[in-house]
Amino acid sequence: MQEYSEKLEDIYDEKLGRHLVASLSIEPGETLLEEQPLLVxxxxxxxxxxxxxxxxxxxxxxxxxxxxxxxxxxxxxxxxxxxxxxxxxxxxxxxxxxxxxxxxxxxxxxxxxxxxxxxxxxxxxxxxxxxxxxxxxxxxxxxxxxxxxxxxxxxxxxxxxxxxxxxxxxxxxxAHCIRIDTSAYEVTARDGDTLKGVYVRGANLPHSCVPNTVVALDEQFNLKLYAAVPLESGQIIFTSYANPLMGTSQRQHQLRMTRHMECACVRCLDPTELGTHMSSMKCRDCSDGYAVCDLGGTGNWRCLDVSCGAVIPAADVHELLAEVGGALVDAKGELSAYESLLAQNKQLLHPNHFLLLDIKQNIASILRAAALMNSLNDPCKKLLARRVELCGDLLPICRAVIPGISKLYAIALFEYLLSFVELTELQFSEGDVDKKGYAAQLKRAQSVAKEALDLLQFEPENSAEGFLTERIAMELERIESDLMKYGKH
Ligand SMILES: C[S@@+](CC[C@H](N)C(=O)[O-])C[C@H]1O[C@@H](n2cnc3c(N)ncnc32)[C@H](O)[C@@H]1O
Incomplete structure (x- = not known):
């Protein structure tokens, strides 16, 4: 399909230029476009x-x-x-x-x-x-x-x-360079490096931080666009050019720099960022209040508790974020540096703040690498439990920022699954949980694996996500065989 699905209409307006709208209802997972790259x-x-x-x-x-x-x-x-x-x-x-x-x-x-x-x-x-x-x-x-x-x-x-x-x-x-840059998709080479891929039709998709489609790329960089959510006739087809795990002002900065555009999607206009509070601060005046950015007005952060209403000046917030951002760069893979950054900033930022999530992801990936290399000294269970907790913290946020079929959420589920199964097996082998408890944990792992597989079902086989699907299916097989053994009681 070098053309769009028949259920799409190619239209033009001043704000978005050429773009696509659904002309009929579309089901999640339905293919909207398949296209070879013009260049990679x-x-x-x-x-x-x-x-x-x-x-x-x-x-x-x-x-x-x-x-x-x-x-x-x-x-x-x-x-x-x-x-x-x-x-x-x-x-x-x-x-x-x-x-x-x-x-x-x-x-x-x-x-x-x-x-x-x-x-x-x-x-x-x-x-x-x-x-x-x-x-x-x-x-x-x-x-x-x-x-x-x-x-x-x-x-x-x-x-x-x-x-x-x-x-x-x-x-x-x-002008050619700008056209290439503003229409390119990030694609990943087999050696893991990111490249840019230009797709003539794919280039017509406008941006929303809450996209309603998924872009899948196979090993030959062929693009497949499919619906992430049910689409009604008349709805604009959006992809996302920004990292969904960044806060609003960081995504907007990225979009301004790379695409010369201002995003006005539902997430950008919502100070709570779809209820995730990824840019919210802890109130400095009341003990359990959170402050959100006054987007249309002063740009300062104000406590949501009306009886408090305390204000944190925007300059203070930006200074703190720059400081934490710098410290994250300086941490250079040092576990203790990330842990102390997390401890310090927990007092100041909402638990779902994107910088805390970034720190937590860094810690989780250090723990994962350490587990893979067997370089953890001893307190394995404690560290595994920490990894489960960190991966678990990310799940509701990934679920909220990309609705419907989401690769981001599928990958977050996979990371959670790996650590959860490892911990569960260790707890069982060391006698911390009995057969019944073990089977209950395996049931949970089974439902996590199935949910991840469900989200990846429309990805091409010969793609990174296709390989991930195989990996999760293997894990599910292992879980189900243990469930057969221990789940009968
Ligand atoms: C990949 S091109 C999209 C092609 C565009 N539809 C056309 O006809 O050329 C990206 C450019 O489209 C514009 N654009 C995309 N999404 C937008 C949005 N949500 N709001 C405003 N402009 C947008 C920006 O100028 C951006 O740099």
């Missing part, structure tokens, strides 16, 4: 060469064109790109163009796609997207980065002269 390339700032064929780490250069990196397993890459530099129009361009300026990778791909008659029409759809260069020009950071890493190297390489039909100017190249 490393980020501008990627400093490790990637094989032009499989996008995993590269060790050699293509012998034929002497321009593109390859890995030990791949002996060839895209025939047009190879030919262009080996004996085509680009044969006179310096062979070190890409190696010296690896940031040009995505744009070079687009420029060479534009040279191929069978690809040009797809690229043109992307290039029709209007870009107001004046909104970006002279902006610190992005414009400068594009200029130094992409635009200047290409202009100085002589490519503009050998691609005369494209009439390449600095401004045209900047």
């Amino acid at each position: 390339a490393p980020h501008w700032e990627c400093d490790r060469l990637k094989c032009a064929q499989c996008l995993q780490e590269s060790y050699v250069i293509c012998r034929r064109c002497q321009v593109y990196p390859l890995c030990m397993d791949c002996s060839a890459h895209d025939a047009f790109e190879c030919e262009f530099f080996a004996s085509g129009a680009g044969s006179g361009i310096g062979k070190d163009l890409l190696i010296k300026n690896y940031g040009i990778c995505a744009l070079l791909k687009l420029l060479l796609l534009l040279e191929q008659p069978d690809q040009r029409a797809q690229c043109q759809i992307l290039l029709e997207r209007p870009v107001k260069l004046e909104d970006y020009r002279n902006e610190d950071g992005v414009w400068q980065e594009h200029e130094e890493q992409v635009v200047r190297p290409i202009m100085e390489s002589g490519l503009a002269q050998v691609l005369p039909d494209q009439q390449l100017t600095s401004d045209a190249l900047h």
